[in-house]
Amino acid sequence: MxxxxxxxxxxxxxxxxxxxxxxxxxxxxxxxxxxxxxxxxxxxxxxxxxxxxxxxxxxxxxxxxxxxxxxxxxxxxxxxxxxxxxxxxxxxxxxxEGNVPEERAVLAESVGLALLVVLGRLTxxxxxxxxxxxxxxxxxxxxxxxxxxxxxxxxxxxxxxxxxVRGTSALPGETLEGHRRVVEAFLAAARGGDTAALLAVLAPDVVRHADPAVLPPGMPVELRGARAVAEGTVLLRERARSGAVALVDGAVGIVVAPGGRLLCVLRVTVAGERVAGYEVVADRGRLRGVEVGVLGV
The missing domain is CATH 1.20.140.160 (PhyR, sigma-like (SL) domain)
Structure with missing residues (x-):
């Protein structure tokens, strides 16, 4: 100027x-x-x-x-x-936006992707x-x-x-924190494309369902078993880098928001300190019905 x-x-x-x-x-x-x-x-x-x-x-x-x-x-x-x-x-x-530029990633991390998603739903x-x-x-x-x-x-x-912004948790505090640790471990392994770490956090009989819109051509909408789910998750590791742990329909889940704009949410089921299953919701009509909140605010 x-x-x-x-x-x-x-x-x-x-x-x-x-x-x-x-x-x-x-x-x-x-x-x-x-x-x-x-x-x-x-x-x-x-x-x-x-x-x-x-x-x-x-x-x-x-x-x-x-x-x-x-x-x-x-x-x-x-x-x-x-x-x-x-x-x-x-x-x-x-x-x-599938490969989040470093500047965008740092900015999103500093503000909180989950917070940006929830703010976008306010008047x-x-x-x-x-x-x-x-x-x-x-x-x-x-x-x-x-x-x-x-x-x-x-x-x-x-x-x-x-x-x-805070949402409403359907879980008691101690259970919520335990689930959060499991989901954070899963997200960290997904971001890094670390198959061994994914296998450690996934239940042997884990099931993954996903809306077709968010999948690469040819990838099945349902995967069963830790090995198949881990390999499928690794294929989508670039998107995992735009993910953040959040409260999803009252439980600990993940929002994926490249550039702060919601792409999909993961409804995660945790059992016995492992991920027993997760559903990827990407259909826009279904996304509108998902309640998202920020953990720890």
Whole structure:
């Protein structure tokens, strides 16, 4: 950015000091690095049009503006009835989102893929209220005017969002943690394409079912036995790298979300400290009916 003079240059420098935080806010709201960058750029343009005169708290002003930009983008997305799920990933080994670029993977890991998926299911106002208050500690007195709600209504929005983000576990705490350790071990082995580690975590009679849409041509929708399931899982290891452990229909499962956009979920059955079976749900109609929550929030 280049200012027209000393004042313009100073304003640009002050904006650049805030850019990283603004991008983080926008990314958590929009779930897309590209759209987040667009929102930040629009915020800069609005600052340029208004100038810094009369802005006592620039950081607060910029947070308000980028939040309103994001809210408008989310509402436009909802009015177009856009699918909350991204395009299908290409087959393993191909270019594109099937092989998550390192920068995207780091970004998704730092924010939490499961959180991005759940945020994508909130209403625009719920998402903005939750992100600003719960993730960035903005007081409700500042959140309320951004979402155009009264103070009690803004609090209710965030509370409703919080409940959706956490989901509802059907398992007692100790059982949930035990299942989580098993599913995390399974996901780590799947990401690494480690057949031996998969065989160690899979039950001998494990069964895997999958929606055809998510499978490479010729792969059967059902696999039986630890060896067959391990080998089938290794073939899809590129997609496993876009996976995260989450609460799926009240139990510990996995969401697969390249670039933060939901591709499929794995309903995992754990028995005797091993994976007894898993179902890959990728059909868009079925995905809408799956309840997803974030573990450990």
């Amino acid at each position: 280049h200012g027209d003079g000393g004042g313009g240059e100073e304003l640009a420098l002050r904006f650049e000091e805030q850019r990283g935080r603004l991008r983080a806010v926008a990314y958590r709201m929009l779930g897309s690095p590209e759209e987040a960058e667009d929102a930040v750029q629009e915020t800069w343009l609005r600052l340029g049009r208004s100038g810094a005169e009369g802005i006592g708290n620039l950081a607060g002003w910029l947070t308000t503006v980028v939040s309103r930009v994001c809210l408008d983008m989310l509402r436009a997305r909802a009015s177009r009835r856009e699918e909350p799920y991204g395009p299908w990933a290409p087959e393993p080994g191909g270019p594109g 625009p106002a719920e998402r903005v209220a939750f992100v600003l208050h719960d993730l960035f500690a903005l007081p409700f007195e500042e959140v309320a005017p951004i979402v155009d709600r009264s103070l009690p209504a803004a609090k209710k929005l965030a509370s409703r969002a919080r409940h959706k």
